[in-house]
Amino acid sequence: MDIKISDRLKKLPPYLFVEIDRLKRQAKGAGKDIIDLGVGDPDQPPPKFIINALCSALKEANIHKYALDLGQPELRQAIADWYRKRFNVRLNPDTEILPLIGSKEGIAHIPLALINPRDVALVPDPCYPPYKSGVIFAGGKLHLMPLLEENAFLPDLSAIKKGVARSAKLLFINYPNNPTSAVAGLKFFGEISRFAAKNNIIVCHDAAYSEITFDGYKQPSFLQAKGARGVGIEFHSLSKTFNMTGWRIGFACGNARVISALAKVKSNIDSGIFNAIQKAGITALKHKSDHLVKTNKLYQERRDVLVDGLNSIGLEVKKPRATFYVWIKVPHGHDSMTLSQKLLRNAGIVVTPGNGFGKSGEGFIRIALTVSKERIKEAVDRIKKVL
Ligand SMILES: Cc1ncc(COP(=O)(O)O)c(C=O)c1O
Numbered sequence: 464m465d466i467k468i469s470d471r472l473k474k475l476p477p478y479l480f481v482e483i484d485r486l487k488r489q490a491k492g493a494g495k496d497i498i499d500l501g502v503g504d505p506d507q508p509p510p511k512f513i514i515n516a517l518c519s520a521l522k523e524a525n526i527h528k529y530a531l532d533l534g535q536p537e538l539r540q541a542i543a544d545w546y547r548k549r550f551n552v553r554l555n556p557d558t559e560i561l562p563l564i565g566s567k568e569g570i571a572h573i574p575l576a577l578i579n580p581r582d583v584a585l586v587p588d589p590c591y592p593p594y595k596s597g598v599i600f601a602g603g604k605l606h607l608m609p610l611l612e613e614n615a616f617l618p619d620l621s622a623i624k625k626g627v628a629r630s631a632k633l634l635f636i637n638y639p640n641n642p643t644s645a646v647a648g649l650k651f652f653g654e655i656s657r658f659a660a661k662n663n664i665i666v667c668h669d670a671a672y673s674e675i676t677f678d679g680y681k682q683p684s685f686l687q688a689k690g691a692r693g694v695g696i697e698f699h700s701l702s703k704t705f706n707m708t709g710w711r712i713g714f715a716c717g718n719a720r721v722i723s724a725l726a727k728v729k730s731n732i733d734s735g736i737f738n739a740i741q742k743a744g745i746t747a748l749k750h751k752s753d754h755l756v757k758t759n760k761l762y763q764e765r766r767d768v769l770v771d772g773l774n775s776i777g778l779e780v781k782k783p784r785a786t787f788y789v790w791i792k793v794p795h796g797h798d799s800m801t802l803s804q805k806l807l808r809n810a811g812i813v814v815t816p817g818n819g820f821g822k823s824g825e826g827f828i829r830i831a832l833t834v835s836k837e838r839i840k841e842a843v844d845r846i847k848k849v850l
Contacts, residue, residue, distance in 0.1 A: 474599050476592075479819040482800070486807045498842045500830045501813040503641065503788065505706040507761070509747075510754045513705055516746035520739035530735030533726060534562030534714075538741045542699075542714050545748040550684040558719040559692075561726050562744075564736050566671050566700040566713035567593055569725060570635075572732065573667055573696075573715075574601035576724035577633050585627075585634040587618055589642055589820030589827075591669065594635040606631065609823040612792075616645035620658050628662040634695075637669035639682055639785030642820045642829040646680065646785045652688035659694040665721055666695030671713070672786045674704040674755055677763040680784040686717050696721045703787070704755065705747045712736055712744045762787045765832040765839055772843030776850065787832040790817070794850065799825050810845035 483501070490497055508514070520526055533539070539556035546554050554560055563569040571593045578584060580602035586594045588607040598605055606627055608618035618636070636655060638647035652668075659666045668685035676682055685697050696717030702708040715725060736744075766782060769789055773780045780791050793802045799816035806812040806828075815831075817824030832839070 471600055471602070475596055479800075479816065483803055483807065483813065483816065483819075486804065487813050490807060490811060495811050497807075497811050497813060498834060498838050498845070499813040500832075500834065500839075500842060501815045502833060503831050504708050504833060505703065505758075505787070506833045506835075507706050507758065509706045509710075510750075510752060512750055512752065513707070513743050513747045517710075517739055517743040520742035523739075526738045526742075528738070530738045530741065532730045532733075532735050534560075534735065535738070535741045535745075538562055538745050541745040541748040542716065546684075546716065550687055552684060552686045554686075554716050555719070559722055560714060560716045561722045561729075562736055562741065563698075563713045563715055563729075564733060565702060565711040566669065566698040566715075568711075568733070569698055569713065569715045569729075570594065570667070570669060571597040571600070572728050573721075573725055574598045574603055574633060576728045577601075577665055577721070578603040579632075582632040583627065583630045585618075585623065585631050585664070587636060587640075588822060589817060589824030590635070591637060591641050591671075592820070594637075594669075595821075598633070603633070607821065607823070610640070610643055610645070611823065616640060616643040616790075617647055617651055620654060628658070628664070631662060631664045633667065634659060634664050635667050635669065636685075637671075639670075639672040639675065639783075641672065641786060642788055642815070642817065642824065642827075643790045644783035644786040644788045645790075646676075646682060649683050649688055652683065652685045652691060655685070656688045656690040656694055660690055664694070665718075666691070668695060668697045670697050671700040672703055673699065675759060675762065675787055676785040677759060677766065677782075678784060682785060692717055694718065696725075701744055701747055706758070707743075707747070710740050710743070712740050762832050765834075765836055768836045768839045769830065769832065769843065772840065773846070776843065776847045778846075778850075789830045789832065791828050791830060793817075793826055793828060799828055803828055805849060806846065810842075810849045812842050812845055 578601040584598040700713035803816040817827030
């Protein structure tokens with residue numbers, strides 16, 4: 464039989480990590496000692512109190528049944544309480560909050576709720592890949608907003624032509640940013656909010672890393688900006704905050720009309736988050752613990768070992784204020800891919816080539832701080848020998 468793949472699937476951008484994945488498998492197969500600085504997945508477990516909450520929930524009689532599409536009312540209330548405490552923003556748990564099976568799920572589905580074929584979506588470049596694939600699946604057209612070092616990795620709204628801005632329906636932003644690790648403040652969010660209101664564009668702010676911050680930095684919410692709730696929503700995740708990536712729980716919040724449109728898409732596709740995970744999520748959000756302080760201290764120490772180490776061998780790298788990524792300019796004589804391949808072949812180090820996140824990521828590599836300080840030190844020593 465001739466199995467034909469849909470045109471929509473064929474339109475996805477090429478997967479540029481293939482070659483790195485192949486080299487990684489090959490090196491591991493050959494028994495090489497690989498330091499994997501590629502994966503954006505915390506190496507630490509979730510705190511015990513969350514694991515205990517999951518274990519007790521699993522023993523409840525009706526926990527195994529289908530969950531409510533809109534999430535347990537107690538979870539939505541816990542999210543509203545957390546949001547008010549964290550950002551001083553009051554959200555209506557019935558209309559302005561929607562639990563998700565991880566924020567990726569909502570990010571990938573939101574274009575189906577808002578985009579008609581050929582509608583334009585403004586998407587940062589480089590970026591977390593589902594912004595692009597979600598828009599493509601919905602039949603929309605991508606207009607890329609380059610994130611450049613000279614603009615502190617913020618999109619330059621003045622560079623977007625009036626005609627493009629007027630035809631755009633949706634705009635993605637993401638701070639703290641993956642892969643550049645840049646942060647954005649309320650001034651920038653205010654500009655985005657005004658730009659969106661003027662051009663009738665719905666804003667989706669991905670705040671998956673809002674809690675992973677260093678040196679006392681606190682990331683504001685987009686919804687704190689004036690007018691933001693009129694124009695958009697924000698995505699949050701429990702994945703990085705509580706080391707729960709595999710558990711699949713996050714949420715969207717903000718503009719009630721957008722939230723209800725996303726809920727409608729989801730009710731036709733999934734059947735909610737497993738109830739036991741929702742209960743554990745409630746515990747995570749309500750619990751007063753020093754988990755985040757400890758987690759961020761750990762990443763900050765690793766960041767310092769990496770950045771100080773790289774600076775000492777002549778690579779100019781700035782210390783990020785958030786995320787567990789370091790975005791590093793490749794030295795002269797290399798591009799993203801050649802450097803990544805060289806580090807893997809000659810030093811047994813996996814890094815992510817920046818161009819895998821989009822054209823404007825060329826000239827950078829991304830290193831994740833998801834291995835111990837000792838391994839990071841070892842990685843710096845190996846990089847020194849190879850460069
Ligand atoms: C920028 C960004 N947003 C969202 C996600 C998705 O997180 P999750 O689906 O686990 O909530 C990730 C995961 O790596 C990410 O890097």
